Amino acid sequence: MATPNYGYEKRQKELAKKRKKxxxxxxxxxxxxGVGGPAGDTTAGDEGQGDAPAEPSQQPPQG
Structure with a gap:
């Protein structure tokens, strides 16, 4: 059985914290x-989606 990669988990946590900040x-x-409202939320959501595809490629293979 493989050992947990704590460094990887820590880095992912740090990246998530940085994105949230x-x-x-x-x-x-x-x-x-004075932008606020739903328009501001959609802009932040679009940028978050751009980052999403990069994360799965960084994860180690399961199994």
């Missing part, structure tokens, strides 16, 4: 600029 800062800047 950037998203919060972006939302805060949008509110300050």
């Amino acid at each position: 950037e998203e919060k800062l972006r939302a805060k800047a949008d509110r300050k600029a």
Whole structure:
């Protein structure tokens, strides 16, 4: 049985935390600029989708 890759898990956690922090800062800047509302949410969602395909390729194969 393979040993857990704790370094990988830690890095993924750090990346998720960084993304969340950037998203919060972006939302805060949008509110300050007066954008806000559903339009601001869709923009943040589109950027998040662009990052999604990169994550599965970084995961180790199961099995």
